[in-house]
Amino acid sequence: MILVGLLLLVALVLPGLPLGEWRAFLLDTAQFAFLISALALAWDLLARTGQLSLAHGAFFGLGAYAAALAAPALGTLPALLVGGVVAGASSLFLGLATLRLHGMYFAIATLAFSEVMRTLVLKAPFTGGAIGLPVQPAFGGAFPLGGYYLAVGVLALAAGISLLLSRSRLHYAMAATRQGEAVARVLGVPVIRVKLLAFMISAFLAGLAGGVYAMKTLFLSPYDAFGLGRAVEALVIPIFGGLYTTTGPLLGGLIIVSLETWLRLRIGEGYLVVYGVILVLTILFLPRGLVSLFHRKGAGHA
């Protein structure tokens, strides 16, 4: 928890530090890292109920597009909210449909959902299709660090919700749902409500992150926003960092995104290979993620 607070503090003051000629690049990378870490935190929330989604690329993308389309009419903050809500609403549908699916079937269904969404966005007349959608910067560009602090805000929100949930009663409901759904029901856990609530919160956060992302990149294309790359980032980071924790996705996100950015500079297309390799290595050698290095066996997650 302290680590989380520290990281957020650093995020807050980063623009004020003397960063020299690297400033613009660092801030840009940091902003990206915050958003992807927020996405990872969101994914982790849903994973706590045993639902391992491949649809978070879609939630991210829906939030991005919805916010981008709403911003000219509503202004930045309401538009971001709209993005989150749209993502959340779509997750309600997906959550309901997949209530009785588990494991591989659930994963494939969410992936199918994601791809259908992507095609819909691609084909819809008002989204600019394959050519893409230009997006206004946050607050119309009035605050140079506006986008940056929005990203910090989303990250803080995601981390905050993640921490809050770990300490609430809901934590037990989610863990029970994940570790034995049928038994949980017989013990009185309102499993359906728990799963759907987790879905909606998770998707809302992902959508928020997507919206801020849109305002950062100033240009959206379905292949970027909805790409499988986002879904992969969303799941590899928590696994690498440590599932069902807040520190895990946060730390993991910052590390991996930094790595990704560095690689992108060096090798261009194909930087995603780092995700694949990290995932494989993590599963083989560090299945409980980074945080397991900090905790002794037995303590840790529930």
Added chain:
Amino acid sequence: MLSVQGLCKRFGGVTAANEVSLQVAPGEILAVIGPNGAGKSTLLNLLSGLLRPDEGRIEFLGQEITHAPPEVRTWKGLGRAFQIVQPFPEMSVWENLLVGALYGKPSTPRKVAERVVAEVIELTGLAPKAQTPAGELTLLEDKRLELARALCTQPRLLLLDEVMAGLRPSEALEAVALVRRIRDSGVTVLFIEHLMPVVRALADRVVVMDYGRVIAEGPYDAVAANPKVREAYLGRAQ
């Protein structure tokens, strides 16, 4: 307390429950016995809500629960312990029980739930293992956990599914004593069992099933002497 009328459940060509009717009085320990495949587990699943009946009616504490989902039945006070114990492996024993205590009844405050856990953990003798991850328990401890978890939901009626399976005789004795303590604390018990000595020791009344039907009812000795019951277990004489 529990009233079952004309319960039927078919799976394709097999009628697992055929016009099953029985009553459970408050405070009693009722055993359901019968040869393999008699439909006992199906009955339990129908009672706890994991299966929906095709016909019939289940009333609990005066309310109809025939089609209610499992969570709702638990909230109303109908609890269940499974035969094959599935602890929440990554949580400690305490936390496993806490799940039952927190959610067994709607809106249970945390403090109240923790008190319930403390009581139940004493009652079931699990206190020394409170912090152990539930995935690391022995079979007997597993069974105790299962009972304890169900007890934490504060049931009025507890459904037990062959809890003695796999226990050594000494362990079975302990389990019998535990079930008696549970009844003495105010919980009515309906249990399925194969081991006749356990049934004789525990049950106030016995219901016998065969091929999905109830074929006999009454105190143990009466039922044991019943020719139909013997036939069911030993096969039809030529």
Added chain:
Amino acid sequence: MLDGRLAYWRLGSPSPQTMELLLQTLINGILAAGIYALVASGLALAVGVVGIVNFAHGEFTMIGAFIAYLLFVGTGLDPFLSLGLAALVLFGVGAITYLGLIRPVLAAPELNQMLLTFGLSVALQNIALLLFGADTRVVSTSYQGATLSLGGLSFGVPPLLAFGLSVVILGALYGFLDRTRLGLAVRAVAQNRLAPGLLGIETQRVYLLAFGLSAALAGVAGVMLSVMLYASPTVGFAYTLKAFAIIVMAGLGNLRGVVPAAIILALAEALVSTYLPGGGGWVEAVFFLVIFVALTWRSWRAA
């Protein structure tokens, strides 16, 4: 053969052209089914026999496609002739993957297995991307565009060859599974998978064989794909998903049902491609929609 006018008489009065279009579409669909059936059969072996949800299966196809492409570009060897070599290479790749990556996680929770193969998929795709770039590499054989005309319908030669070869290969596969002792062992393992801790040497060998075969089948499909479509780093990914859809439709463990399911899928795709306006872009989406609906509907019905 099927004369358009005869069909017209049988079905009422749609015009001969419509009939021909329909038949042509159906034929294209069936011919395409061969590749799907190969890939799906391979996946069915991995999932059904070894019990591993292999998200990287399509990448074996991708590797096969690139092998064919490289051989063609390097030595002029016709892809259909390099099938055997590709099959061997991919069997080896599959075996190595099994020994190095799969076997260590057989005892781990299913989640870990899925993540591992998913990671492998991402890694392989991107390694290919790094090595070859994102461009699609087409193998242009001399008979690329050749077609066979029968009764007003045209059969593309490459698809026809691919279909024919698929039939032969799958026939051999089922013959192996049904009639040889080793094949029987494979099927037995599929029916009755032991806890991983109890794996005897025999079962381990069966796993190795099954996974190697799985990769080989996918690789062979990849070779054909290089001719009929192209070789590219991401070409395999779509086939992974389609293969999953097929085996889910056929039912897990049902090795036989894979072929009919593959045919249905291929036909559906062909029909959508022809009859839905803007066909091409929608094919993928319709496919995924069908998977989604099938999965969710079945899950609710089973309740």
